[in-house]
Amino acid sequence: MFENFTDRARKVMALANEEAKRLRHKYIGSEHVLLALAKETSEAGVNTLASFGIDVRRVQWRLRKLVLAGPTAPKMDKLPLKTSAKKIIEYAVEEARNLGHGFVTSEHLILGLLREQNGLAAEVLTKLGLALPEVRREAQRRIPVLDEKNLAPASPEPPPPDSVVSPSSDTRIEADTMGKMTVPATAYWGAQTQRAVENFPISGYRFGRRFIRALGLIKLAAAEVNHELGKLDAQRAIWISQAAQEVIDGALDAQFVVDVFQTGSGTSTNMNANEVISNRAIELAGGTIGSRDPVHPNDHVNMGQSSNDVIPTAIHVAVAEALKHDLVPALHHLADYLSTKARQFDPIIKIGRTHLQDATPIRLGQEFSGYAAQARLSAARAARAVQDLRELPIGGTAVGTGLNTHPEFGRRVCEKLSDRTGIEFVEAANHFEAQAAKDALCEVSGEVRTIAVSMTKIANDIRWLGCGPRCGFGELKIPATQPGSSIMPGKVNPVMSEMLIQVAAQVIANDFAVALGARDSIFELNVMMPLIAHNLLESIRLLSAAVRTFADRCVAGLEADARRCGELVEQSLAMCTSLAPKIGYDEAAAIAKEAYATGRTVRQVAEARGVLPKNQLDALLDPRAMTEPGAEGPTGG
Secondary structure, three states, X not given: OXXXXXXXXXXXXXXXXXHHHHHOOOOOHHHHHHHHHHHOOOHHHHHHHHHOOOOHHHHHHHXXXXXXXXXXXXXXXXXXXXOOHHHHHHHHHHHHHHHOOXXXXXXHHHHHHHHHOOHHHHHHHHHOOOXXXXXXXXXXXXXXXXXXXXXXXXXXXXXXXXXXXXXEOOEEEEEEOOEEEEEEOOOOOXXXXXXXXXXXXXXXOOOXXXXXXXXXXXXXXXXXXXXXXXXXXXXXXXXXXXXXXXXHHOOOHHHOOOOOOOOOOOHHHHHHHHHHHHHHHHHXXXXXXXXXXXXXXXXXXXXXXXXXXXXXXXXXXXXXXXXXXXXXXXXXXXXXXXXHHHHHOOOOEEEEEEOOEEEEEEEHHXXXXXXXXXXXXXXXXXXXXXXXXXXXXXXXXXOOOOOOOOOOHHXXXXXXXXXXXXXXXXXXXXXXXXXXXXXXXXXHHHHHHHHHHHHHHHHHHHHHHOOOOOOOOOOEEOOOOOOOOOOOOOOOOOHHHHHHHHHHHHHHHHHHHHHHHHHOEEOOEEOOHHHXXXXXXXXXXXXXXXXXXXXXXXXXXXXXXXXXXXXXXXXXHHHHHHHHHHHOHHHHXXXXXXXXXXXXXXXXHHHHHOOOOHHHHHHHOOHHHHXXXXXXXXXXX
16 A cells, blocks of 8 residues: 555656646646645644655655745645645636646546545545545536536546446446445455445554455355355356465455454455455456456355354454464464573572562572463463364354355365364354354453463563663663663663563453453344454464564573672572571561661571571571472461
């Protein structure tokens, strides 16, 4: 999307410059909207350009060079970022009349986007503070007026409802049961997807690679099964399978343009897949894209299916694959590094801490062995979660009854999905539960949240152990990955720990959204499936990347400060704990209090009091011995 928009901006610039030279005027009208944003140096203007991959500084430089060169150049400083659709169109008409030429240059960008009518257009207009339907209505009302005055080419006669025409080289007309829609000429999606794009210009979030791949896997399996069952002819099955394989491989990701926040069943995204696969299959067959012949999006690609069983099946498949191939390996990767550090740090004795207060000694290696165990248990949780997703709703169609599908369809599709993913999927034991509730996904999200909590503990401990370097614990030396301050030279911060903790916080928040989504299972259908899918897959994606990065850029480079660890152990008042079985809890406590009051060590006070012979005292106060099971006596937390 970014490259397309950047390329379009460059072309607009070039076309505008050429037009200006031909007409011998300084104002380049076709840059109106884009350069108005460039001149608007507010945060909103800069962010809008940056979000489409355009460097605002370069645009401003070109503005000065191309537009503001010369005494007749207009002053655009006061041009507001937010303006009405009516004013934009009126400005375009006035400019065209003043210049007396047919090409309405100042409409170029805005109406080009209007005619494209894709998600990008909606985003641009929304960021400009304009309502897409409002601008379109105003444009449609005024374009015929321009045509009558020969300010633009005459509009063609309206086509028949089911025909496919090209009103311009950039668009085509497609029709569905609700009427005609203008679709980008290069798009594989069709009318229903286009309606969803225009209806839901909400977040800019799209379903990611894992989910799109899952949809492709389902459509491919469905085509093969329908052919095997005698429902779909061989040639259509081949075309659909080839197109679905391209979806699986990621070749058509850019064609999945529907916002995550849409109809709660995900029907718009299912139809996005059906239309993309249908049109690509038509192209493979040598047909006309948009004709629905010889491959129809509903009759052939969606045969034996409903959005109500396809979307939850896609969520299960996508999440299971993400867990298996992304999160589990990342956690094992972290566990391996932590285990290595546990062995490396095993000889180093440090002070333990409970309630953020000094406790008895512990080996740094023991502490890290606990972290390694947490990482391995987290990997086991993620692997176990895959098993919770084995049952798939496919075959239940609309409400779980299996209407309009073959009785063997669900089982056979699950078998093919198992073959292609290496995950043992099975048809749901009860389709009514599988489609009406999302308990399994809620459970899996809870497992992912638990992993996030575990990662928080590891990352937090490591940054605390490394705090300092001189005025904190300073027991660990954290790798210096980047400067830590814009004002304090030489400062290094625990940025990798902070990154992982932030990701974990996001995952915990996402889990709450998944729980709320699962709660909205009403009668025969959950109506928050896109929300559930987006948040759960995003949690796994973020956590997988964060865990691996934390392992590589933090844990792998950790070093221990053995001298600092030893100093803190000897200074600790908790050293008196090993004396309690021999001299009693009260006497040991008195030694600790005196040590604290006088600033001496427990060893020094005990020697001065002569509570035990020196050789016995030294044995009891040996820090290494305290890190192993040994003498028993009164204990406490």
